[in-house]
Every structure is written in C-alpha cells, then in structure tokens.
Amino acid sequence: MYQVVHTIMCENPTKKMWDSYLYFESEPTTKAFLQQTYEKLNIPKANVYAFQNASKFIYYIKQARQYYVSAVNSDLLVQPLLLYYGMVSLLKAYILTRDPDYPSNTRVLQHGVTSRKIKKNYYSLAEDEVKVQKEGLLPYLHSFLSKENLKEKYRIQSLLAVIPELQPAYQKLYKQTSLIPVSLSSHRNYEKLCTIFYLPESVLDKVHLTYNGFIHYLNRYNEGQGVFLPSSLEVPKGIIRLEWHHPNQIHVTESGDGFANKLFLHDYKGNFFYKIKMETDYNISEIVNHYMIMYVLGMLCRYETERWGEIVFSFMSEDMYMIQEFLTLSARKFPNLVYDLLLEERHIFQTD
Structure with missing residues (x-):
C-alpha cells in the first residue's frame, strides 16, 4: 500500500x-x-x-x-x-x-x-x-x-x-502482553538485501513451535514479497535471530509496508512489534x-x-x-x- x-x-x-x-x-x-x-x-x-x-x-x-x-x-x-x-x-x-x-x-x-x-x-x-x-x-x-x-x-x-x-x-x-518489541539490526547487507532482527526465545513457547516451525508460521502471513529465513549464526541464550529477505528492499525500515506481514505492527516512530495472537479481533x-x-x-x-x-x-x-x-x-x-x-x-x- x-x-x-x-x-x-x-x-x-x-x-x-x-x-x-x-x-x-x-x-x-x-x-x-x-x-x-x-x-x-x-x-x-x-x-x-x-x-x-x-x-x-x-x-x-x-x-x-x-x-x-x-x-x-x-x-x-x-x-x-x-x-x-x-x-x-x-x-x-x-x-x-x-x-x-x-x-x-x-x-x-x-x-x-x-x-x-x-x-x-x-x-x-x-x-x-x-x-x-x-x-x-x-x-x-x-x-x-x-x-x-x-x-x-x-x-x-x-x-x-x-x-x-x-x-x-x-x-x-491488564497484566497481559499482546505485543513484543522487535530488535532490529541496523546493519545493511547490500548483497543479500537482508534485515536481521531478534525476538525473545519465549515467543516459541507462546505459539508452541520450534524455531524452524516458527519461521514457517511467520511466512504464512506474508502479504508482500518479503520472506523470513533462519539465521545460521549463534546467539546468546534467551533470544532468537531471524532474517527478512526482500528482492527490492535493503532494510525493513526503508520499506513503506514494513514487514508486510499480518503478525507485525509498527508505531509512529518506526519501531516494530510482533503480535502474539493472530485472531480476527487483532487483525x-x-x-x-x-x-x-x-x-x-x-x-x-x-x-x-x-x-x-x-x-x-x-x-x-x-x-x-x-x-x-x-x-x-x-x-x-x-x-x-x-x-x-x-x-x-x-x-x-x-x-x-
């Protein structure tokens, strides 16, 4: 859009x-x-x-x-x-x-x-x-x-x-969490057109999925050309590292539609958030x-x-x-x- x-x-x-x-x-x-x-x-x-x-x-x-x-x-x-x-x-x-x-x-x-x-x-x-x-x-x-x-x-x-x-x-x-902040890497990869980002490992428990299963789950809600891929690099315990690839966007912050995915939102300052629940009320x-x-x-x-x-x-x-x-x-x-x-x-x- x-x-x-x-x-x-x-x-x-x-x-x-x-x-x-x-x-x-x-x-x-x-x-x-x-x-x-x-x-x-x-x-x-x-x-x-x-x-x-x-x-x-x-x-x-x-x-x-x-x-x-x-x-x-x-x-x-x-x-x-x-x-x-x-x-x-x-x-x-x-x-x-x-x-x-x-x-x-x-x-x-x-x-x-x-x-x-x-x-x-x-x-x-x-x-x-x-x-x-x-x-x-x-x-x-x-x-x-x-x-x-x-x-x-x-x-x-x-x-x-x-x-x-x-x-x-x-x-x-309300003592509840419905959105989780996404931690973006500011690194620009001009060869792979890839954005690296991090989420707490606890998101896997919330959706009852493995790391690879979670990536497949994210890709189900894509609305644009971007895709999520696993990262091969090791990360500290308690967080997971993911990659977002797009054929035309160097970094997600430069994309007008952000991740173009129903599971992600952004605030008016350009920060991104992951939506824990995927329900009609939240969409x-x-x-x-x-x-x-x-x-x-x-x-x-x-x-x-x-x-x-x-x-x-x-x-x-x-x-x-x-x-x-x-x-x-x-x-x-x-x-x-x-x-x-x-x-x-x-x-x-x-x-x-």
Missing part, C-alpha cells in the same frame, strides 16, 4: 505533521492532487471531479485541524467528542479521494457503528463493546482499506491490545481501530455524561489511565495515519 518511508527530522513532530497538511489547503495543489489520484484509479472525468471536489476536500481538512486544535486545548470532559469529529472530517477527506461522488446517499454519512447502552452501575472500558453496522462511515471506509470482512462486534480491550504505543499501559493495567486496520475506540469514548462523553464525569474526575475508575493514554496518542497518531493514506507513503516525524 505504501511506496516509501520518509523520516522528517523536526523540533516539534505534531506541529510539523499538521504543517504538512497545509499542502492540502491550497486550491491549485489540491486540484492537482485529486486529479492525479482519480486518474490513478481510472476514474472517468478526473479533471472535472478534481475541480468539483477541491473546495470540499480543503474544508474537510481545515475543519479536522480545528477540531484537533480545540480538543488539545479543551477539558477532558469534552475532548473525546472533539477528537472523534476531527477523525470523521479527516476520513471524509480520504474517502473523497476514493469516491469522487461521496456522499452519494445519506446512509454513508451514518457513524457505521453503535455502542451498547450502559445499564450496570459498574462500567469497564475494557469490557465494553462496539457493534459494526452494515452501512455508514466505518464499513464504507473499511471497504477501501481491506478485503477482509469486519466482525459484528469488537471488544475494546482487544482493540487496545494491538496499538503499539499503548503496550506499556496495557501491560500495567484490523489501526485507523479503523482508533475510530471504534474513539466512538465509544465520544458516546460516553455525549450520552452518559454523569458516568463520564465520574470516570474523569473520581479516583475510583482504573479506566482513566488507559483513556488518557489513548486520547493523547490518538491526537498525535491518527492524523499521521490519514496523511500516510492520502499520499500512499509513510511519514515518520521525529525530533532532531
């Missing part, structure tokens, strides 16, 4: 990321971008659609920016709602690049998900669920991101489990993941105001720790994910 990786060194990654969106707030550049995008998709009358949609696209981006700015400067009592609608504006801009007639009907303007009505006195975010509807923004967005079907319901803890940056908080709060686009979690928090904020206030302001809820971590992360990462989608390139904004 992503052609290349761009690492942008800067003093303020969040500011630099949003400054990069200014490219889409100019009518001439937006028209050219939309026309090029539509032509790549073989959409007839690409120039006409680009002219018609330029202003709409620009206002989606500008509105999203204002939602995010307002959210960062707002009280936690209303922050999830502002972030959610910022997400929606960004996603509408992306969908417009895939469907020049969007919105063609009112059904695609619905949320596309519902959350269950809270009846119990006790509330746990981890145990809450989100239900996917047949029509609306979420399923329509998903149709452009993946060929796999969405499940009917998702448990929030399962969604939190596969967000790399939340793993330290996830382990502290959706991170953009869809963020959307569903933020929807639940937004609905709590909007319709369960008293309970939301208790979560935010009392010392009785363990959810507050994870909620604060997620809101802070999503405010930074989600616009980055959409920016990558729009340009079909990964962008890592890092401090000097």
Whole structure:
C-alpha cells in the first residue's frame, strides 16, 4: 500500500505533521492532487471531479485541524467528542479521494457503528463493546482499506491490545502482553538485501513451535514479497535471530509496508512489534481501530455524561489511565495515519 518511508527530522513532530497538511489547503495543489489520484484509479472525468471536489476536500481538512486544535486545548470532559469529529472530517477527506461522488446517499454519512447502552452501575472500558453496522462511515471506509470482512462486534480491550504505543499501559493495567518489541539490526547487507532482527526465545513457547516451525508460521502471513529465513549464526541464550529477505528492499525500515506481514505492527516512530495472537479481533486496520475506540469514548462523553464525569474526575475508575493514554496518542497518531493514506507513503516525524 505504501511506496516509501520518509523520516522528517523536526523540533516539534505534531506541529510539523499538521504543517504538512497545509499542502492540502491550497486550491491549485489540491486540484492537482485529486486529479492525479482519480486518474490513478481510472476514474472517468478526473479533471472535472478534481475541480468539483477541491473546495470540499480543503474544508474537510481545515475543519479536522480545528477540531484537533480545540480538543488539545479543551477539558477532558469534552475532548473525546472533539477528537472523534476531527477523525470523521479527516476520513471524509480520504474517502473523497476514493469516491469522487461521496456522499452519494445519506446512509454513508451514518457513524457505521453503535455502542451498547450502559445499564450496570459498574462500567469497564475494557469490557465494553462496539457493534459494526452494515452501512455508514466505518464499513464504507473499511471497504477501501481491506478485503477482509469486519466482525459484528469488537471488544475494546482487544482493540487496545494491538496499538503499539499503548503496550506499556496495557501491560500495567491488564497484566497481559499482546505485543513484543522487535530488535532490529541496523546493519545493511547490500548483497543479500537482508534485515536481521531478534525476538525473545519465549515467543516459541507462546505459539508452541520450534524455531524452524516458527519461521514457517511467520511466512504464512506474508502479504508482500518479503520472506523470513533462519539465521545460521549463534546467539546468546534467551533470544532468537531471524532474517527478512526482500528482492527490492535493503532494510525493513526503508520499506513503506514494513514487514508486510499480518503478525507485525509498527508505531509512529518506526519501531516494530510482533503480535502474539493472530485472531480476527487483532487483525484490523489501526485507523479503523482508533475510530471504534474513539466512538465509544465520544458516546460516553455525549450520552452518559454523569458516568463520564465520574470516570474523569473520581479516583475510583482504573479506566482513566488507559483513556488518557489513548486520547493523547490518538491526537498525535491518527492524523499521521490519514496523511500516510492520502499520499500512499509513510511519514515518520521525529525530533532532531
């Protein structure tokens, strides 16, 4: 999906990321971008659609920016709602690049998900669920991101489990490990086009496989041209050494799709993680993941105001720790994910 990786060194990654969106707030550049995008998709009358949609696209981006700015400067009592609608504006801009007639009907303007009505006195975010509807923004967005079907319901803890940056908080709060950091060798082998990396030996116990069986298991989930191979060199006890070979990529950090394997994820700094469980709950686009979690928090904020206030302001809820971590992360990462989608390139904004 992503052609290349761009690492942008800067003093303020969040500011630099949003400054990069200014490219889409100019009518001439937006028209050219939309026309090029539509032509790549073989959409007839690409120039006409680009002219018609330029202003709409620009206002989606500008509105999203204002939602995010307002959210960062707002009280936690209303922050999830502002972030959610910022997400929606960004996603509408992306969908417009895939469907020049969007919105063609009112059904695609619905949320596309519902959350269950809270009846119990006790509330746990981890145990809450989100239900996917047949029509609306979420399923329509998903149709452009993946060929796999969405499940009917998702448990929030399962969604939190596969967000790399939340793993330290996830382990502290839920006493479980769902992602394992991958240790990459920075060595570039220009002859073999090979990336060497390390994992703790305990991963073999978790999947009940031998070293060679584990490599075969990894290769089952490849989605690109890369393949995993064993390493003949000895390593210290407690870790395993593996190789990732690609016909065109010198190193995995230079690959737009990373390992291009369902078992591996990466954070917004470019670090990689191995996914311990391979289940349907753990195998959706991170953009869809963020959307569903933020929807639940937004609905709590909007319709369960008293309970939301208790979560935010009392010392009785363990959810507050994870909620604060997620809101802070999503405010930074989600616009980055959409920016990558729009340009079909990964962008890592890092401090000097």
